[in-house]
Amino acid sequence: MSSTDVKVMQVLELSIEECGQVIVEYFRTLSSHHGVQAIVSQGLDGDLTFHVVQLLMAHFGESTDGLMIFADAFVTPPDVKMNFTVPASPRLILLGDQIHTLCKWMISIESHVICQSIQPTFQSGLAAFFAVFYVFNLQYQDEASHTLEFIQRRFICIHSERGSKATHGKVMSKRTGKVVHKRPATVNPHVATLLKNLLDFEWDFRVPLPLV
Template sequence: MVLLHSTEGMSGAIRGELHKMMELTYYRQRRDINATPPPPLSELKNSWPYLFCLKGIFLHFHLLTGITLLQRVMESIEGKGKRILRFFQERPTNREAHAVLSKYQEGNSLVLCILQLLMAHFKERTESLLIEADVAATAADMERNGLPDSPALIFQGESMTPSKWMLSVESEVVFGPCSEAFVEGLAALFATYYNLNLAYQDEAACTLEFIQRGIVGINPETGSKVAGKRDKKMKVMNPHVCTLLRKLMDFECHLKKNNNN
């Protein structure tokens, strides 16, 4: 894979044999990622370059969890996304969520709107996970301006209609600019936490756990990926996330009841 990348770059990812190569070397990938102390990002990129392209990101996540992530996220957004939006439209939970809704129009990115609504609802700092950038900005521009240490999704274009996106990890752009659908950016962002064995940062922990449980459907009875809690007894679920999920279930039942009537 290193040789393939040296000759063909990231375009080598389209080769059919990449899946087999990723599968055969999966144990070594996990060994390197989980080494103590953790390896520098530059070392992982040199050793496993295709861990940082869309195909490689999703392949590794599937080998790790058994979940076809992009399909799962797309189906979940298609099935639940509009209901989540309608819930906030009919029952805005705070002024921050209302402000997000005031900018949303038909035809805008539903995925981006949902992410912003979740962060507004949980009163989390948007810039800890989502960074707005000029459509002409390059990866080097973003790195010069400073990026968070935790994984972040950079969206370029209008505030609710991104035309491109980038993925950053450890203050470095590792993928993009990319013109693929923004839902792929969300899936790649989420996969990065699992692939690289990273904890959710406190500033976006509720939003990320909601994505994990409410959109991806990973629901461990114990354990948490929130930073700073590894040595403590884990809660079954973040209570704020649990409350919102319960309210959404009640809202869905209410909609079904009205439709039946």
Template sequence: MNSAFTHKGEKILKWMKEQPSKNFRKIQEQLVEAKCSMSNGTPEAVAITCAVMSFFSEKEETVYKCVEAAATKADIEKNLPDMPCLIGFGESRMLASRFMLSIDGVVVNDHISTFAAGLAMLFCSYYNFNIMYPLDCAATLEFIQRCFVGINPDRGSKVQVKKNCKRYSQTHPKVLSLISAIADVDWRS
């Protein structure tokens, strides 16, 4: 996942700079500030993930929560979602210095050193425990699956099915749109 963030992340950051959205500009500003404070690559990985979620209009908290650096494991477990979630400790998402992974409202790993490692564990938990992607963050997780991890099935999806709806069997259209937009920026350079 680290090499994917390095190689493909550069293209996503380049694409993000060309976008007129206020959300993307805010993410860029936060990234510049965070890079001055940290040098471990976490700010870039977080910025990439936040940009992807912003493009899909998905809330960052569904994948990555940020808590105060002094928060304890017991305090955090009181308010965790049932779906897998990455928790960062710090002033902001991009300035988090340590991470935890929770599944089913329970912290299962509290010694994760980088965001990319935590995101990889988060993603793997969906596959290892055969958990469907929640609708709140389905496009982001599918994008990670296809672009960073390289799992590209021709048919089928891990997206939760709404009641009385057919199972989603194609690639999410928003994911295809983002992949196309990033490829277009990369091609023009």
């Protein structure tokens, strides 16, 4: 097993406080991105961390169920094993039907619940969920790999020289039509582009206009 020395909950909390609203404002400007604007149009009141993750997943074209699953507030770990079809890759199970009624969370790996909430907040659940990949030395699932890599690099400030924990599996070559192994990249290009765009936007957003 491997782990990170970063205090994930503390760093995530500070990062969201520092740049969460800036990220929301950036996505408001992407009027041509229908998936992002559909979320913005629903209103962004409530849990800022949850909305930021929603916007990131929409931007990257990833479905939220690639990372989290909503369940009834009274679901127990045995219920998950017996009555839910939970993927083998890690999932953050949010109990309460919707984020406004969230009362607690669980994390599953290989369809088994491995831990439950102490603090009943989405942010604490996300921090624990992210830490799982380092504690168990797991790669990010493809369904949410862009969002998780963004969280790793922008919110948790882990900049591995060997790239991300995104999977480097097999893909179909557009040139030859044959199955080939993906080459590991230092940073996913889509994540890198968003990080750069956000830095530029954040600079403009925070720098006050000169007095006339």
